[in-house]
Amino acid sequence: MSENVQINSHSIVSLTLGILSIFIPFIGFILGIIGIIMSRKATKEMDKTNQTGRGLAISGLICSLVGIVMQIFIVLGFIAFFLFVRAV
Template identity: 65%
Template sequence: MSEKNQTNNNSVISLTLGILSLFIPFIGFILGIIGIVFSNKAVKEINTTNENGRGLATAGLICSIIGIILQVLAILGYVAFFSMTVVNNNG
């Protein structure tokens, strides 16, 4: 019965990485990918060990995906801005 009360560590790591991926520029892309990996690992472990933390793993997955999308948009924004700056300065 005590094992049911235990929270899966990978789900906590997944949520932490997912939240960090939202706020840390450029590195957040890598953190988001790692967060997705930990989330999938946590769900598999929760299914076999019956631990708590499925909600944390799901939240970590969602935050990681949103973090990756935001990072990609930010990178595209930087590229577009600096490419327009170079074009405007040369032309």
Template identity: 50%
Template sequence: MSNTEVLNSNATNGKAIASLTLGILSIVIPSFAFSILGIVSIAMPIAVLAASVIGIIFSRKAKKEIVETNEGGRRLATLGLYFSVAAIVIQIIIALDLLIISKFTII
């Protein structure tokens, strides 16, 4: 067994870490921006959706690389996928809620 094989078996896949980071940020940043900074903008859902989609892509690529290289990080990639999908679902629920509220609001 060579040194590179030993390092690969103990190393954590970088895309798995990136996927988890993007997934968590996709959920945390909108809450932080709204509750603490009071920022409400159309750019926020777009940024969240972009980060979530990139997190999903990194998760899928990380899982493929982990199988090929025997690296660690499978659970990180899975959690990144879950957080990214949850952020997208939350954004859809918020958009539908705003649509329903605006439909019944009398101006």
């Protein structure tokens, strides 16, 4: 008599893309944006249906945001490095 609980697949995709956005340079920015979109889509679907996975969606959102911020810092670091090297 166990319930058949379904986990929202978009929340799993969101978490996966969020983790990949942290570890893959330059492409991680795009993966982070897609991860945020998937996280929002998952939370809206979970409000309408009886699926679980809200924690996965929130974790995916946080990882995607961290990945985007890291990618911005990496790009700014490269720009600053090359400007400094060219100035010297």
